[in-house]
Amino acid sequence: xxxxxxxxxxxxxxxxxxxxxxxxxxxxxxxxxxxxxxxxxxxxxxxxxxxxxxxxxxxxxxxxxxxxxxxxxxxxxxxxxxxxxxxxxxxxxxxxxxxxxxxxxxxxxxxxxxxxxxxxxxxxxxxxxxxxxxxxxxxxxxxxxxxxxxxxxxxxxxxxxxxxxxxxxxxxxxxxxxxxxxxxxxxxxxxxxxxxxxxxxxxxxxxxxxxxxxxxxxxxxxxxxxxxxxxxxxxxxxxxxxxxxxxxxxxxxxxxxxxxxxxxxxxxxxxxxxxxxxxxxxxxxxxxxxxxxxxxxxxxxxxxxxxxxxxxxxxxxxxxxxxxxxxxxxxxxxxxxxxxxxxxxxxxxxxxxx
Numbered sequence: 532x533x534x535x536x537x538x539x540x541x542x543x544x545x546x547x548x549x550x551x552x553x554x555x556x557x558x559x560x561x562x563x564x565x566x567x568x569x570x571x572x573x574x575x576x577x578x579x580x581x582x583x584x585x586x587x588x589x590x591x592x593x594x595x596x597x598x599x600x601x602x603x604x605x606x607x608x609x610x611x612x613x614x615x616x617x618x619x620x621x622x623x624x625x626x627x628x629x630x631x632x633x634x635x636x637x638x639x640x641x642x643x644x645x646x647x648x649x650x651x652x653x654x655x656x657x658x659x660x661x662x663x664x665x666x667x668x669x670x671x672x673x674x675x676x677x678x679x680x681x682x683x684x685x686x687x688x689x690x691x692x693x694x695x696x697x698x699x700x701x702x703x704x705x706x707x708x709x710x711x712x713x714x715x716x717x718x719x720x721x722x723x724x725x726x727x728x729x730x731x732x733x734x735x736x737x738x739x740x741x742x743x744x745x746x747x748x749x750x751x752x753x754x755x756x757x758x759x760x761x762x763x764x765x766x767x768x769x770x771x772x773x774x775x776x777x778x779x780x781x782x783x784x785x786x787x788x789x790x791x792x793x794x795x796x797x798x799x800x801x802x803x804x805x806x807x808x809x810x811x812x813x814x815x816x817x818x819x820x821x822x823x824x825x826x827x828x829x830x831x832x833x834x835x836x837x838x839x840x841x842x843x844x845x846x847x848x849x850x851x852x853x854x855x856x857x858x859x860x861x862x863x864x865x866x867x868x869x870x871x872x873x874x875x876x877x878x879x880x881x882x883x884x885x
Contacts, residue, residue, distance in 0.1 A: 594838075596830070596834060596854060596855065596858055597831055597834040597835065599858075600827045600830050600831050600834070600858065601831060603827055603862075603865070604824060604827045604828060604831070607820060607823060607824045607827070607865075608824065610820070611817070611820060611821065611824065614813075614817065618813075622809050625805045625808060625809050626809060628805055629725075629802065629805050629806055629809065632798060632801060632802040632805070633723070633724065633725065633726060633802070634723075634772065635772065636726060636731075636734070636794075636798065637722055637723065637724060638769035638770075638772040638773050639707060639734075639738075639769070639773065639790070639794055640707055640708050640709060640717070641717045641718075641722075641765060641766075641769045642765075642766050642769050642770065642787075642790070643704040643707040643708050643741075644704075644708045644717045645717070645765050646704060646755070646762075646766070646787070647701065647704040647705060647708070649758055649759075649762045651753050651758055651759065651762075652752055652753050652755065652758060652762075653701075653752060661701075664698070664702070668687070671702060672702060672705070672706060673699065673702050673703060673706050673733070673736065673737060673740070674733075676698070676699065696740070696743060696744040696747055696748065697744055697748065699740040699744065700740055700741045700743075700744030700745070702737075703737030703738070703740040703741045703744075704737070704741060706733050706734065706736075706737040707734050707737045707738065707741075709730065717765070718765065726802070726806070727806075728803060728806060728810065731799050731802055731803045731806065732803070734794070734799055735794070735795050735799045735803075738791040738792070738794045738795035738799065739791075739795045741791045742788055742791040742792045742795060745784065745787065745788040745791070746788060749784060749785075749788070752784070754783060754784055755782060755783065755784055755787055756782045756783055763782075766782075766787075767779060767782055770786075770790070773790070773798075815871075816868055816871050816872035816875050817872070819864075819868040819872075820865070820868050820869075820872065823861055823864060823865045823868060826857065826861045827858075827861060830854055830857055830858055830861070833850070833853075833854055834854055837850050837851065837854070
């Protein structure tokens with residue numbers, strides 16, 4: 532028993548140590564970096580004092596440093612821009628796929644609207660159901676529904692007189708519809724939108740609830756194929772957008788049920804993955820290289836100012852020492868970042884088949 536407790540304590544201490552190291556990793560790296568700068572500055576200062584180099588030699592060193600930094604900056608800029616253009620081309624390819632899925636999702640929103648809007652579709656339930664949800668609980672969402680306490684939950688179902696699955700399905704349809712300026716927007720064929728990750732997550736949950744409701748109560752609502760043309764025709768039109776080979780005679784409640792299942796387990800998942808990958812910013816190696824680039828540009832500016840400003844020789848030597856130290860530390864940091872960047876580029880973990 533004691534041995535088991537010791538093992539648990541040992542593992543816990545290891546975990547705490549790892550968390551502490553990760554949390555303070557940047558701090559440790561910054562301390563080492565600045566200590567290295569100080570070391571190079573001191574070493575350069577003593578080197579100049581011991582060998583007593585003339586001012587012209589230090590000016591040559593400074594000129595050589597500026598030239599070297601300029602070449603390094605050009606290399607970093609070319610790498611960063613090649614990375615940017617490569618990433619942009621990949622994102623454009625993904626965006627094209629996202630646009631196709633967004634068009635399908637917009638069609639689903641329209642179908643959800645016309646199903647929810649159709650009174651005949653819900654007439655098999657209590658007639659007050661739709662009215663209560665559309666008026667008294669107009670702002671009710673699945674989020675609020677799931678977080679109601681027991682008393683509020685009981686009161687809600689007593690007033691609405693809806694079954695639990697039916698209420699969730701109806702609220703789910705409202706969730707899928709999302710916000711629009713007016714209901715007439717759902718008849719707009721040019722309705723387009725870029726959907727956020729939160730919207731896709733909510734829609735996936737809503738589709739699952741609608742599918743479960745239709746599977747459980749398949750005989751308790753009207754066949755969608757027998758709805759009035761004002762409601763049936765838009766549903767049929769948008770089904771053909773989602774499924775290009777869809778035939779009019781295939782329209783029935785089972786097909787609508789499958790529609791919500793396809794979105795919950797297929798379309799929305801693919802849409803989410805592609806949108807997430809297009810939303811990710813550049814990683815730490817890229818930002819580190821960008822920091823190195825900024826440092827080199829500042830060093831060039833500093834070196835040019837030392838050349839152009841009329842200052843004392845001693846001050847010029849001190850500034851040169853600092854520039855040499857910063858250059859040496861930045862070069863070391865650059866080499867480290869390049870190695871990390873190469874490892875990251877070669878470590879392909881993304882899923883390219885959605």
